[in-house]
Amino acid sequence: MLIERYIYLAIALFCIGIVGVLARRNAIIIFMCIELMLNAVNLLLVAFSKMHHAAGVGKAAAAGIDGQLFVFFIMVVAAAEVSVGLAIIVMMYRNTHSVDVNFLNRLKH
Amino acid sequence: MIPVLLIVIPLVSGLLGFLIKEEKSVKVWSLFTSILTMVVAILGIAFLHKPEYLQTDVAWLPSLGSRFSLTMDGMSKLMCLLTGIAYPGIFIATWNATYRNANKFYALMLLMQTGLMGVFVASDALLFYFFWELALIPAYFLCSIWGGERRIAVTFKFFIYTFVGSLLMLVGIIWIYFHTADRSFAMSAFYNVNLPGNVQGWLFWLFFLAFAIKIPLWPFHTWQPDTYEQSPTAVTMVLSGIMVKMGVFGILRWLAPVLPVGLWGWGDPAASMCVIGMIYASFVAMQQDDLKRLIAYSSIAHMGLMGLAIFVTSSIGIQGVMVQMFNHGINIIGLWIVVELIERQFGTRKMSELGGLAQKAPSLAIMLVVVALANVALPLTNAFIGEFMMFNGVFGSKASNYHYIFMVAGGISIILSAIYTLNMIQKVLYGNTSTLTANARDIRVNEKFVLVVLLIGIVVMGVYPKPMIEATKHAVDAIYSKMFIKLP
Amino acid sequence: MNVLQLVWLVPFFPLVGFLINGLLRKQLSKPLISIIGSGMVLASFIVSVLLFTEVKNGNTHVANLFDFISFGQLSIPFAFQIDQLSSLFLLIITGIGFLIHVYSAAYMHEERNEHFGRFFCYLNLFVFSMLLLVLGANYVIMFIGWEGVGLCSYLLIGYWFKNTEYNNAAKKAFIMNRIGDLGFLIAIFWLISKLGTVTYTTPEGTGVFDLYSKLSPVDITGITILLFVGATGKSAQIPLYTWLPDAMAGPTPVSALIHAATMVTAGIYMIARSNILYTLAPTTQSLVAAIGLATALFAATIAIKQNDIKKVLAYSTVSQLGYMFLGLGVGAYTGAVFHVMTHAFFKALLFLGAGSVIHAMHHEQDIRRMGGLAKKLPVTHFTFLMGCIAIAGIFPFSGFFSKDEILAAAYAKDPMYYYLGVAGAVMTAFYMFRLYATTFLGKFRGTEEQKHHLHESPAAMTIPLIVLAILSVVGGFLGTPEVLHMGEHRLEHFLAPVFEASAGLKEAHHLDHNTEYMLMGVAMALAIIAILVALFRYSKKPEVHEPAGFGKVLADKWYIDELYSFVVVKPMNWLAKFLNNIFEKRIVDWLVNGVGRAVNYTSRQVRLLQSGLVGNYVLLMVLSMLALFVVTFFFNKK
Structure with a gap:
């Protein structure tokens, strides 16, 4: 299988994520888009790891394994982020009755 | 050993000083420890000549190539002696002054002494920078907490101004550090680094700006009159008596020997700044009504002469600078003491509101006249020695093309200094008493004691300057040979 | 033991007097203060006489006390040099200084105790500084004394410190002196940079006067002009003379001290000391002669219209100093020093006499309100008259000989100098006798109260007057010209070693005897005419009105003070204001x-x-x- 296809898919996912973050104002959707970007990266990591493993068979048994390990780290971090982030969004909803990020321009002051 | 003690005693006593709550005891404590420092300084300078007493070298930041190394050569000794003697004198002379939170005031004063001593004994560039800034921080708090009405704005300016200069110097230090043979901040490594002329040229300005702001040289002087005016007088004494000497000291130790080509290249412009400053400050001083501002501008003029004597590169001039650094410190502290006495008694420093003090307070008048005459460098006072040697050096300089002009133009400031100083004497001491001074009393015993000691010092050093010249001769030779050896 | 090693005692005594009187001025009683103050100067005088007798035998000595400034090649010892020139000045300074001290004890008796002590302490310091100036064996020590007398004049002129005008006069004196001092200082640096030394002369031949051949003509001219700038400040010559008349603000004995024994003679001493350099710099010599002559004439014109008894004397000093510089300029060094000496006698006499008058008149100084004092103050009157005759240059009073010597030398150099010099001498005779006639002759014009209190001064004041009067009369016989066949010129003989090198360098102008007789005769005849005119005109009908027209210009001193104020002071203040405010x-x-x-x-x-x-x-x-x-x-x- 060609590695390029994975790359195209990952780029597509990443761009969707970016556009989502930039364009949408709903905090939850922004959050999902961030997850999308992270997963695009995950996808790439796994794909390249597989490729390296295939190329390194016979020379080193554990070739390409660190890429997959990274994915786990990212997933853990993403999970932690979601838990904190969702909590913030809940608090925000309680205060403003909205999940629109443009209400949250307090950083200016 | 001695340099470590000179740093540690004020540091420890300052930190302990924070803990003493009662005003009286903190005064006694700081006087006691400052006398201890003075004794150590005198011991180190007069009796203990073995190198192991005068040097310390232990690891500090090994990964950076910086060591905690302290050395005392002739120049350091003289400045340490000045710092050591000045502090007890200041404490005694201002004994009757009261401060809010006296313990913090005195503690900060002692911490400032730590920084000053450190600057004078450090023989590692990074360490030097460390102490350089360390001395600034207590000064900032002292001025901004205990100062006059405009203290916040003035101190802010003072701090930022000098700090910007220091940062430029730090850039320079780091640049040179990267070009030393073994990546070291040691003074010897700095002295041996050989940089091309154009690099030395711009490095010169980095260092020069830092020192010029500190000294201060025209046109970087505007922080100084304000700061002197607004600071409590005890702090002003330290600032003008010792701290501004850090700038001259820095030039002699870290600029002239390290970047001799840069100094040669830019010597004339720098010297011109000094000369302009001398005349300019003298003229401005003639217009002042506030005693503190007058003395501040007079100090700018005198410091300009020191700068001039260095930038024309002459050995006798540098010798004069060393003598004068000490003597100017003594004289200006004497002047400030008199100002402090006047201000505390009459609540004003305006000359127009004073007058007739010679009838009411003859002792004070005599002291002021003698110190003021030392300020105009009358022969047989200490300042004459330094000024004579400096002017002589300027006149005979072989490095500068304009040295005759510098000497004659600088010489005009001698006349101008007589004008403003005599004006001051006249307005403060002579004439009829004003409403404020009608019931003036003479000075107290402790104040008299300090002033008499200063006065004797002024005359003795003016009549017999030989010990001081002998003590610093080798340091002068070392610096001067460095300034010449590395010529392309 | 060599007596000359005691030279340090000479300045030491006044220094001790300064310290004792300065520190204990409140504790000591007035008689004690005056005894200490005068006694110390007397002690110096005695030592000076001892030294003088030794020097007369041809011994000279340089006493190195300690190293003052020594760095690298440059070594400036704190050393005293005692030779013919300095020993002569020592006698003048301490001798006349002593008389003035004695006089002051009576003159100042009204002062409060501590101020009395302060006065004597300043006087002692003044004498000390002047001795340092004269004794110094190099230019730096001379400079120390040089600035020292400047300081003392400042302190003494401003002695009555409550009066702002007096303070301004004191300040003016110090600052004007400082301008000259800068010139002196630059000359010292010039010498150091060219020769590496400032010592006059050493046995090894490494002093300035031994090495002068190393200096280029430009150097010598530059150095001598700069030294002369210093001298114009200290000795009150054009353009720095205006401080001296203002210096009258001080008590009268101070004026006597400044004008006769100390301070203003410093410039003459300095040039006489450096005579070899000046002989080698003809340009400077012409400048010195020109300035001296100009000052002599200029000051004399002003003196004609002054009405303050001390101001007249002050301008006469400026004028006489001009003669001394004329003498120096034409190479008559001995003549100049001779005139310093005789001038010290009669000017001290005149000032102390004026002090006696002022004392009797209760601090009235305007001669228009005096008159007819001859009967009331017989001693003062008689001694003052002696002084006037001496300064007018009438044979055989002392002023005649010294002035004649200078004028003869001037004639030898250029007759024009002589003619102008005689014009000045005539004016001198005129204004001195105008002063004398207005003050002592005619009718009394003061208030009744003053008249009631008129009395001769006490003995402490009159004895110095008498001593000085005798000196003024006979002092001239120390230096009688060859042509009169009254024995040799003792002073010239005595000072010969000092001016030896200069004498060797220039060809001697010898006037033939007839010319010399004629010069003397003309000068004296004109002076006598001027005296008679003045006596005739002012003894009966003194001018009591404000002068008008050209007389007003003279009375207002040619508006030089105003000119300086306009050209220097105002622009400086303006610049200072501009720099400070803008x-x-x-x-x-x-x-x-x-x-x-x-x-x-x-x-x-x-x-x-x-x-x-x-x-x-x-x-x-x-x-x-x-x-x-x-x-x-x-x-x-x-």
């Missing part, structure tokens, strides 16, 4: 604060980027990252 605040400080303002402004502008909208931040982030990618991929040359 340049300092509007430019220098504005620039410094401008940096701060610029930072502030920039940060305000940059702050606008902080919209607070998360979307904007992210967009910026993405765009920047894209830009970064573009740069790395397409513009990376490596």
